[in-house]
Amino acid sequence: DVVMTQTPLSLPISLGDQASFSCRSSQSLLHSNGNTYLAWYLQKSGLSPQILIYRISNRFSGVPDRFSGSGSGTDFTLKISRVEPEDLGVYYCLQHTHLPYTFGAGTKLELK
Amino acid sequence: EVKLLESGGGLVQPGGSLRLSCAASGFTFADFYMSWIRQSPGKAPEWLSFIRNKANSYTTEYNPSVKGRFTISRDDTQNVLYLQMNTLRAEDTAIYYCAKHMRTTPGGYWGQGVMVTVSS
Numbered sequence: 001d002v003v004m005t006q007t008p009l010s011l012p013i014s015l016g017d018q019a020s021f022s023c024r025s026s027q028s029l030l031h032s033n034g035n036t037y038l039a040w041y042l043q044k045s046g047l048s049p050q051i052l053i054y055r056i057s058n059r060f061s062g063v064p065d066r067f068s069g070s071g072s073g074t075d076f077t078l079k080i081s082r083v084e085p086e087d088l089g090v091y092y093c094l095q096h097t098h099l100p101y102t103f104g105a106g107t108k109l110e111l112k
Numbered sequence: 113e114v115k116l117l118e119s120g121g122g123l124v125q126p127g128g129s130l131r132l133s134c135a136a137s138g139f140t141f142a143d144f145y146m147s148w149i150r151q152s153p154g155k156a157p158e159w160l161s162f163i164r165n166k167a168n169s170y171t172t173e174y175n176p177s178v179k180g181r182f183t184i185s186r187d188d189t190q191n192v193l194y195l196q197m198n199t200l201r202a203e204d205t206a207i208y209y210c211a212k213h214m215r216t217t218p219g220g221y222w223g224q225g226v227m228v229t230v231s232s
Contacts, residue, residue, distance in 0.1 A: 039217050041157075048209060048222040049157060060214065092156055096218060100175040101159040 002026050002095050006104035012112040019080040021107045023093035028073050037097040040078045044089040114138040116210050116223035123229045128200050134193040134210030134223055142188040145213035148195045150206040200230045
């Protein structure tokens with residue numbers, strides 16, 4: 001299985017700061033069709049996860065443009081330009097290039 | 113508005129069976145791939161299975177962790193997704209979510225989840 005490694009485990013932040021999340025895969029996520037299937041999700045406390053980004057850098061409908069995704073191959077990053085209170089929670093990356101699909105362990109974004 | 117409502121969870125003994133259902137509304141269910149994803153308390157989500165749409169012959173994929181014990185299916189006439197779970201183990205205890213794919217990406221939308229507890 002592809003192992004997804006997220007760092008850091010916890011990210012203490014002040015509102016208005018930039019946040020950066022790392023996700024690394026144990027093998028390349030480049031599909032033979034030329035796409036890279038890496039998505040990001042946010043799970044707020046007590047709620048279901050919600051999708052933020054798909055295929056590395058595409059924001060899902062309604063996701064604010066302060067969220068941006070980048071990367072290629074095995075190394076991916078999610079950035080929040082200015083953290084707002086509703087951004088707090090656990091961020092997960094998911095690879096769906098290789099079966100079985102696998103999530104990272106998550107990074108918890110919390111207030112300092 | 114997309115809605116996904118899971119049901120059928122509960123307490124079951126080890127070795128037992130459960131069938132989860134997910135009632136979908138607010139979109140053309142038949143057009144979309146659908147997944148089941150679970151999350152044990154305090155852990156990351158785990159993708160379990162997905163089923164393609166009719167255009168792709170309703171073919172299925174499974175995580176090896178559940179292959180042979182769990183079966184995904186769908187009823188496009190009733191807009192319902194199912195997960196038949198057999199030979200349940202304590203480690204299957206989790207919240208189970210159904211999720212609508214967004215193109216090929218699982219989890220474009222998630223249900224609120226249903227709790228399954230496997231314990232004697």
